[in-house]
Amino acid sequence: MEKRTMAVLGATGSIGTQALDLVRRYPDRFEASCLVAHSSAEKLFALVREFRPRVAALAVEPEAVPEDLRFCEWIFGPDCAVRALEAARPMDALCAIVGIAGLDAVWTALDVCERVLLANKEALVAGGDLVTRKARRLNKPMLPVDSEHSAIFQCLQARQDNPVRRLILTASGGALRTWRAEDMRAATVRDVLQHPTWRMGGKITVDCATMLNKGLEVIEAHHLFAMPPEKIDVVVHPQSVIHSMIEFEDGAVLGQMARPDMRGPIGYAMAYPERLPYGAEPLDFARLGTMTFEAPDTRRFPCLSMAYEALRAGGSAPVALNGANEAAVAAFLRGQISFGRIAEVIAETMSVCPARAVAAIGDVHDADAEARAIAQNIIRRDS
Ligand code: NAD
Numbered sequence: 001m002e003k004r005t006m007a008v009l010g011a012t013g014s015i016g017t018q019a020l021d022l023v024r025r026y027p028d029r030f031e032a033s034c035l036v037a038h039s040s041a042e043k044l045f046a047l048v049r050e051f052r053p054r055v056a057a058l059a060v061e062p063e064a065v066p067e068d069l070r071f072c073e074w075i076f077g078p079d080c081a082v083r084a085l086e087a088a089r090p091m092d093a094l095c096a097i098v099g100i101a102g103l104d105a106v107w108t109a110l111d112v113c114e115r116v117l118l119a120n121k122e123a124l125v126a127g128g129d130l131v132t133r134k135a136r137r138l139n140k141p142m143l144p145v146d147s148e149h150s151a152i153f154q155c156l157q158a159r160q161d162n163p164v165r166r167l168i169l170t171a172s173g174g175a176l177r178t179w180r181a182e183d184m185r186a187a188t189v190r191d192v193l194q195h196p197t198w199r200m201g202g203k204i205t206v207d208c209a210t211m212l213n214k215g216l217e218v219i220e221a222h223h224l225f226a227m228p229p230e231k232i233d234v235v236v237h238p239q240s241v242i243h244s245m246i247e248f249e250d251g252a253v254l255g256q257m258a259r260p261d262m263r264g265p266i267g268y269a270m271a272y273p274e275r276l277p278y279g280a281e282p283l284d285f286a287r288l289g290t291m292t293f294e295a296p297d298t299r300r301f302p303c304l305s306m307a308y309e310a311l312r313a314g315g316s317a318p319v320a321l322n323g324a325n326e327a328a329v330a331a332f333l334r335g336q337i338s339f340g341r342i343a344e345v346i347a348e349t350m351s352v353c354p355a356r357a358v359a360a361i362g363d364v365h366d367a368d369a370e371a372r373a374i375a376q377n378i379i380r381r382d383s
């Protein structure tokens, strides 16, 4: 079997390290030829020592690169992911940088690589039609890594040309699912980072608590599967066992189930169309006992409705939604604003941000910068 070279963008993060765990288990099948991270130099040094990539990169230049790690090409700077991809030219790029900071790397990966394994949902939310059109034009597969989209992608293998009536995304409901509205406003960073079923990076864990994560995923599903917003539904399923579902016109529903472990969807994208065992215990239905479902409470989680609105509005609206959220989540994690303010900062930004058409990636970056500046002003007013 051919060994696939792979760039791991966001190598020190939650998705990146789990992907590297699979590379470690399957050294005959995968070679991590390019490792990229933001600023956690020590972590990246350890990974470079172990995986011996051809190219390694950090957005923030470290004081020095250890003597024994000078065998590979080192690239530094804010655009390091793009330059690292161009230097390493791997077969696959696992795009697992968090936020719109990963957009240019996804864009370049479509040019340079055979396949894009996409975890970086913000790149698709903001890059939208531009990214999917480029993938189609160049005939490059974008394989979903997000568990819901991987589940839908897996279910679609059984479609056999039949039309799909509806996509049903499941949501855990996040750390505050059972909280009363009046308590939610003052939820602390610690409360919010206690995710019930998944261990993930900080930003996405906050997004789960506001449920904007599910909103971003609705937009992501719209782009990946060419489905209009009215055919994408969300149901809260706190056990995170059914990862998402598709419904056919005869009412039949297919869902994909597994224990909540991201190595499943990461491995499915890496080895597609094969499946990689990674030592997970089988799902024990008798022990699980019950699976429950509830409608999302859009009063306590207004961010979900805001995402649908942004998707329907199109153009720069999803970019503004994402940019305002990134600014608000960062401010919340720094202790600058309360949890309750996140949704309000997004809503206020959206209401004043001019709607624009986006015809090129530069327009996406402009709309993002504009939304962030507005959100920052609102945040500063608070503190
Ligand atoms: P994380 O915060 O754990 O890791 C982010 C990684 O990106 C780190 O390695 C960091 O160094 C790197 N990075 C950040 N900014 C960068 C920059 N400007 N240049 C280069 N590298 C940069 O985040 P995560 O939880 O692994 O999430 C990554 C992406 O995957 C997000 O878009 C998230 O929504 C998506 N995702 C994550 C999970 C999960 O289980 N963690 C599940 C589904 C989707």
Ligand code: MG
Pocket (backbone or CB within 6 Å): 146, 147, 148, 217
């Ligand atoms: Mg997800």
